[in-house]
Amino acid sequence: MTTLLLIAGLTSAAERPAHYPPSFPVAGIATEVDTLRGRLIVNDLLLYIDSHTEVYSPRGRTSLVDLKEGNTLGIRYATDGDGKLRAEEIWILPSIRSALPPPP
DSSP, rough: OOOOOOOOOOOOOOSSSTSSSSSSSSSEEEEEETTTTTTETTTTTTEETTTTTTEETTTEEHHHGOOOOTOOOEEEEEEESOOEEEEEEEEEESSSGGGOOOOO
């Protein structure tokens, strides 16, 4: 899987909830959330979402209804047989800084 880092800034691991992974293959700002059509756009990258997409907030597991345009998201995805990117896990992040991996 190709890693796409779509943000820049300083790392602040303290801002990331403890139950979140240390890094994300895709991270950025949601510019379109369309649960009816099963589409999510994060920094011009189209990902498909459905009822199997797991969503997490700082409070714990949640659902697609909590995704909003403007949310900062960390995403793990897979490429399906048609070449479409399917979001498997989405984390709603407290800030763009918390999307970055911790320094080495």
